[in-house]
Amino acid sequence: DAKTTQPNSMESNEEEPVHLPCNHSTISGTDYIHWYRQLPSQGPEYVIHGLTSNVNNRMASLAIAEDRKSSTLILHRATLRDAAVYYCILRRNAGNMLTFGGGTRLMVKP
Amino acid sequence: DSGVTQTPKHLITATGQRVTLRCSPRSGDLSVYWYQQSLDQGLQFLIQYYNGEERAKGNILERFSAQQFPDLHSELNLSSLELGDSALYFCASTPGTSDTGELFFGEGSRLTVL
Numbered sequence: 001d002a003k004t005t006q007p008n009s010m011e012s013n014e015e016e017p018v019h020l021p022c023n024h025s026t027i028s029g030t031d032y033i034h035w036y037r038q039l040p041s042q043g044p045e046y047v048i049h050g051l052t053s054n055v056n057n058r059m060a061s062l063a064i065a066e067d068r069k070s071s072t073l074i075l076h077r078a079t080l081r082d083a084a085v086y087y088c089i090l091r092r093n094a095g096n097m098l099t100f101g102g103g104t105r106l107m108v109k110p
Numbered sequence: 111d112s113g114v115t116q117t118p119k120h121l122i123t124a125t126g127q128r129v130t131l132r133c134s135p136r137s138g139d140l141s142v143y144w145y146q147q148s149l150d151q152g153l154q155f156l157i158q159y160y161n162g163e164e165r166a167k168g169n170i171l172e173r174f175s176a177q178q179f180p181d182l183h184s185e186l187n188l189s190s191l192e193l194g195d196s197a198l199y200f201c202a203s204t205p206g207t208s209d210t211g212e213l214f215f216g217e218g219s220r221l222t223v224l
Contacts, residue, residue, distance in 0.1 A: 034212075036213075042217060042218075043112070043114075043200050043202075043215030043216055043217050043218050044153070044200070044202075044213075044215045045112075045215065046211075046212030046213065046214070049211065049212070087153075097143055097155045097158055097166055097168065098155070098213060099155060100145075100152060100153035100154075100155075101152070102152060103152075
C-alpha cells in the first residue's frame with residue numbers, strides 16, 4: 001500500500017487557520033485521499049476525502065496537488081475542540097479498509 | 111454519535127481468559143471492520159466482514175476470531191489473553207464494499223488484561 005508522511009505534531013492558535021500537510025509520493029491513480037481525526041478517548045472520525053479535485057465540506061477543505069503527490073487539510077478557524085490526531089490515509093480500492101499511519105497531533109492554544 | 115454501538119465500553123480481565131466484544135453497525139450497513147489501537151502500535155486493521163462473510167484480513171492473531179451474524183452485528187473473540195492484548199478495540203461500518211466514502215467508527219471497547 002502507498003504510504004503517507006505527516007509531521008508528528010503541529011501547534012495552532014485558536015481561531016486561526018491550520019494547514020496540515022501530507023506527502024504521498026507513491027500514490028496510484030485509484031487511491032482516494034482520506035482524512036480522519038481522533039479526539040482524545042474517542043474513535044476516529046471522518047473529516048474529508050477526495051480523488052483529484054479540491055474538496056470542501058462543513059468541517060474542512062482538502063487541497064490536492066496537481067500531481068497528487070501531496071495534499072493539505074485546511075481547518076479554516078481552529079477551535080479548542082479541533083485538538084486531535086489527524087490521519088492522512090490512502091484508500092487503495094473502493095471498499096477496502098483504511099491503513100492508519102502515525103498521524104499529526106494538532107495542539108490548539110487559546 | 112456515529113450510529114455504531116460497541117459493548118462493553120470497558121473490560122478488565124486476567125491473562126489466559128477469553129472475552130467477546132460486540133459491535134452493532136449503523137442501520138443498513140453491511141460491512142463491519144475491526145481495529146486494534148495500542149499505545150505502541152497505533153491503529154491496526156484486524157478484519158472485515160461483509161454481509162456475514164469475511165472480506166479482508168489484517169494483523170489479526172490466531173487467538174482472535176470474529177464473525178458477523180445474520181442481523182449484521184459482529185463479535186470479536188479474544189482468547190488466551192496476554193498483557194499485550196490490552197488495547198482499545200474499535201469497530202467501524204460502511205454501507206457496502208464498493209463505496210469510497212467514510213467509515214463510521216464506534217467509541218471503542220477498552221480492554222485491560224492484568
